[in-house]
């Protein structure tokens with residue numbers, strides 16, 4: 385028994401509870417998919433630390449099908465950039481079925497990269513490079529998201545290639561509007577191969593976790609795609625990932641998701657986790673019946689809805705001393721009195737835009753009536769992003785313009801080299817290794833001004 389069994393237990397509970405939800409049919413328009421075991425039911429979760437949890441048939445291989453679409457969209461965005469990709473594929477929910485024969489009126493573009501039309505174009509956008517043919521890039525990209533080398537299920541590929549006339553029709557329709565970058569037959573062949581890549585629920589959860597973790601695979605630690613790309617892919621998954629059920633899904637479950645007709649389903653908790661389920665029976669939209677039921681219950685019971693973000697502020701500023709903390713009675717000890725006139729703001733954790741606002745607010749509140757010297761203690765700060773850095777420089781500059789003296793405890797030079805800080809604040813910002821030294825330094829300055 386280990387403590388983390390509690391996580392596995394919740395997955396096992398979901399499996400037991402939803403394992404015999406009736407209804408749904410295994411996809412058989414691709415004959416080989418009709419052979420899947422309808423009772424297989426696997427669940428997997430991967431944390432941002434790369435911890436992997438699973439229940440049931442989480443290591444049974446199946447073909448990825450449409451769950452590949454967000455990852456190849458990510459590849460296209462990384463290779464070509466958002467503007468170029470958007471010339472070919474839109475980003476509007478279509479409200480149509482996944483295989484709808486419809487293109488955006490006016491532009492002729494497929495509505496988005498999560499429906500077949502858009503995915504076929506997205507795959508076609510990936511160019512060959514001298515060292516690596518386009519499909520190898522697709523396969524390797526999926527493998528980097530999964531954290532292991534993947535392969536193609538040739539039987540499923542052939543089965544779809546022999547019956548996939550609807551997708552071929554789509555590819556020809558797209559070419560007729562001028563929005564198909566390569567030969568339609570080639571495009572569809574690559575797309576079928578991509579759909580036939582073999583994965584497990586654990587692979588899918590790792591892939592989902594990579595999108596959750598800003599494009600970094602939390603198991604291998606490889607940066608697979610840039611963070612902005614991962615964010616954009618999640619945006620399209622949130623609005624289009626469940627086809628014509630996308631609005632209802634975002635409303636009730638509230639997690640970017642993507643389903644596939646072999647029964648795979650992923651859901652992403654940004655900066656929190658990747659989840660995946662595998663259960664072949666599908667509803668009429670082509671989404672796994674049990675997978676949806678289990679993810680819905682997980683979301684509701686564990687409060688995972690994206691818009692219900694429990695990561696509320698409150699932990700950035702760990703200490704702020706204000707006038708209220710200062711003794712009003714004159715102290716006999718002059719030096720101690722000076723020490724007590726120095727306000728202290730201590731921050732902790734990673735500082736981004738919202739955290740920087742809290743630090744700046746605390747600086748204004750600190751000290752005697754928002755005046756006097758203040759020490760900003762960054763000892764427990766782990767990182768400051770570039771936006772927050774700019775804000776802190778400007779904020780510290782404003783303090784000195786107001787006549788307040790500031791000093792920082794910045795043992796790891798998170799604020800940047802002193803000359804950069806001087807440029808931003810217009811003054812030398814004394815730096816100290818410890819809070820005690822900074823307070824003593826400020827007190828000495830006050831004594832000099834006495």
Ligand SMILES: NC(=O)CC[C@H](N)C(=O)O
Nearest residue numbers: 449450482500579644645
């Ligand atoms: N929704 C899906 O998973 C569809 C993928 C399948 N290969 C198709 O194009 O029909």
